[in-house]
Amino acid sequence: MAADIGATETTHGARKVGRYVLLVFVAIVVLFPIYATLMQALKSGPDSIDHPKSLLPINLTLDTMRAAWRIGDLGRLLVNSLFVSIVVTIGVIVTSVLAAYAFAFLDFPGKGLLFAFFLATLLVPAELTVVVNQRTISSLGWINSYQGLIVPLLATTFGTFLVRQVFLTVPKDLREAAALDGVGHFRFLGEVAVPLCRPTLGALALFTFLGTWNQYLWPSAIITDDEHRTIQIGLERLKTGDVDKLNLVTAGTVIAALPIFIVLIAFQRQLVRGLTAGAVKG
Amino acid sequence: MKRRWRQFPVAIGMLAPSAIILGVFVVYPLIHSIQLGHLRCDATGTRCRDGGWIQYVDVFRSNEFQHALFNTIGLALMTVPIGLVLGIGLAVLADRHLRGIGFFRTVFSSTVATSVAVASLIFFVLLQPEVGLLPHLFHGLFPVLKDPGLLRDPNTAMPAVALSSIWASLGFTFIVITAALQGIPRELYESAFVDGAGGWTRFTNVTLPMLGPTILFTSVVLTTRAFQAYAEIALLTGGGPDPERPTQTVAYLIYGQNSLVKNDIGLKSTSAVLLFLVLLVLAFVQFRGLDKRVHYGS
Numbered sequence: 001m002a003a004d005i006g007a008t009e010t011t012h013g014a015r016k017v018g019r020y021v022l023l024v025f026v027a028i029v030v031l032f033p034i035y036a037t038l039m040q041a042l043k044s045g046p047d048s049i050d051h052p053k054s055l056l057p058i059n060l061t062l063d064t065m066r067a068a069w070r071i072g073d074l075g076r077l078l079v080n081s082l083f084v085s086i087v088v089t090i091g092v093i094v095t096s097v098l099a100a101y102a103f104a105f106l107d108f109p110g111k112g113l114l115f116a117f118f119l120a121t122l123l124v125p126a127e128l129t130v131v132v133n134q135r136t137i138s139s140l141g142w143i144n145s146y147q148g149l150i151v152p153l154l155a156t157t158f159g160t161f162l163v164r165q166v167f168l169t170v171p172k173d174l175r176e177a178a179a180l181d182g183v184g185h186f187r188f189l190g191e192v193a194v195p196l197c198r199p200t201l202g203a204l205a206l207f208t209f210l211g212t213w214n215q216y217l218w219p220s221a222i223i224t225d226d227e228h229r230t231i232q233i234g235l236e237r238l239k240t241g242d243v244d245k246l247n248l249v250t251a252g253t254v255i256a257a258l259p260i261f262i263v264l265i266a267f268q269r270q271l272v273r274g275l276t277a278g279a280v281k282g
Numbered sequence: 283m284k285r286r287w288r289q290f291p292v293a294i295g296m297l298a299p300s301a302i303i304l305g306v307f308v309v310y311p312l313i314h315s316i317q318l319g320h321l322r323c324d325a326t327g328t329r330c331r332d333g334g335w336i337q338y339v340d341v342f343r344s345n346e347f348q349h350a351l352f353n354t355i356g357l358a359l360m361t362v363p364i365g366l367v368l369g370i371g372l373a374v375l376a377d378r379h380l381r382g383i384g385f386f387r388t389v390f391s392s393t394v395a396t397s398v399a400v401a402s403l404i405f406f407v408l409l410q411p412e413v414g415l416l417p418h419l420f421h422g423l424f425p426v427l428k429d430p431g432l433l434r435d436p437n438t439a440m441p442a443v444a445l446s447s448i449w450a451s452l453g454f455t456f457i458v459i460t461a462a463l464q465g466i467p468r469e470l471y472e473s474a475f476v477d478g479a480g481g482w483t484r485f486t487n488v489t490l491p492m493l494g495p496t497i498l499f500t501s502v503v504l505t506t507r508a509f510q511a512y513a514e515i516a517l518l519t520g521g522g523p524d525p526e527r528p529t530q531t532v533a534y535l536i537y538g539q540n541s542l543v544k545n546d547i548g549l550k551s552t553s554a555v556l557l558f559l560v561l562l563v564l565a566f567v568q569f570r571g572l573d574k575r576v577h578y579g580s
Contacts, residue, residue, distance in 0.1 A: 019378065027386055033405065034404075037404045040407065049412070095299045095303065098300070099296060106293040123562065125557070126510075127510050128555065128557065131318070136310075155299060155300040155303035160300060216399050216512065217512050217513065221537070232397055235403060236403075239403070239517075249407050256400050257396055271457070
């Protein structure tokens with residue numbers, strides 16, 4: 001807010017108080033589900049359903065979390081999710097940078113056609129591809145495997161276009177001068193182009209990681225064994241018919257969400273950059 | 283000309299990894315689904331015969347698809363407008379230089395850290411009549427709403443799913459709109475202020491038009507999410523409660539555990555291609571409809 005307008009607004013002390021009251025109220029409403037979940041997860045069975053006392057931070061215990069960890073085999077699920085997400089993130093960065101370089105710096109026959117091919121994939125939702133991809137993975141013998149979870153996600157048009165946008169801002173002369181000095185494409189890529197788009201790559205990495213971590217439909221389509229289950233589809237195992245054990249589910253969600261909370265707090269700036277990359281200027 | 287061909291091998295080498303993955307796992311499924319959509323298979327899914335193009339029309343007009351489409355539209359009509367209004371409201375509310383505003387922004391963004399599965403499980407427990415907190419709260423506020431709980435009552439099951447979904451998307455909407463608000467030139471507000479425009483007039487005459495492209499983008503994303511709703515249905519209601527199945531969405535009709543077409547790769551493909559077409563039409567309509575009212579700032 002510009003200084004003068006801000007000043008005018010702040011002279012009305014009552015309005016400022018009103019805004020704070022509203023902010024606090026909305027913050028409580030938004031945080032309520034998280035807070036209630038955390039409290040239930042930190043209580044023993046009977047305490048977690050004794051409302052409204054369940055909301056108070058009393059009689060806290062880690063027993064429920066421990067039980068959820070053991071019963072749900074959450075360690076294994078987290079390691080699977082982490083492994084798949086990290087490999088996919090690295091893969092997407094590599095494929096995106098390479099493809100973006102070809103589109104931004106190289107001139108070759110068929111470039112327009114390939115560009116249109118990439119563009120067309122943007123329109124296809126995952127919900128359409130799962131039917132056929134399930135068959136492809138099955139015929140490759142990749143049902144219940146890490147390859148099945150990883151390989152189909154290793155390239156995205158979104159990533160390619162995001163990086164290409166940054167590459168296009170590099171003056172063509174720079175590449176030509178480098179070429180005259182005998183600098184090859186891969187050296188130019190590593191020493192000039194990639195360092196230039198480091199912030200964008202940070203956002204792309206964060207986004208790919210989150211997107212992979214949060215996958216639900218795809219893992220549930222090709223994973224049926226316990227060995228390769230990811231955390232998103234594995235949590236459901238805690239959801240038994242037993243009402244007294246529902247706080248195990250809350251404990252599981254807390255454990256599943258915790259790594260992402262930590263990642264997001266560490267990479268807040270990349271998150272905002274990534275989320276807004278698609279939104280700015282339509 | 284010579285130079286173009288000289289760069290050809292390098293370019294193809296760089297594009298090959300992406301092009302192969304996208305070709306095998308995105309473009310091929312698209313084309314192959316359209317072909318498979320002709321097929322009609324028996325219960326075991328092993329023997330299929332050609333049903334012809336007419337199968338697309340038949341499936342689209344079938345009661346099951348229409349019912350699922352109706353439910354999905356209902357979900358979108360709840361989540362998109364409410365999600366947008368809340369997102370814009372929170373972003374405008376927090377768009378001030380006040381002490382501690384960073385804390386509130388973090389709180390409002392926080393739901394971005396929950397996946398659909400995590401958010402759904404949080405609400406699943408909160409909404410259970412035997413143990414959940416929300417029924418406890420709702421009973422106090424609206425005594426009419428009694429057992430068997432919001433998720434098991436056919437009238438409230440979909441609104442309950444929408445509640446979870448709106449909450450899960452709130453962080454995303456808030457962050458995107460906050461970033462767009464910060465891009466609005468302050469002089470616009472100053473001149474509106476000088477012209478004597480009050481807070482509400484400034485909001486409708488400056489803020490909303492300048493947010494146009496972002497609102498368009500966000501509404502397309504939220505609509506797409508509603509039309510792809512699968513995890514929240516699988517975890518919250520399983521498409522139920524039976525027999526009305528008011529939360530059976532199109533994605534759940536195709537991929538759900540008790541899906542009618544579970545073993546019929548032909549009908550599954552037909553439905554998936556129809557879902558894709560519905561999404562295409564929707565995106566097109568949204569861009570056409572909103573584009574006229576959108577200001578792309580210079």
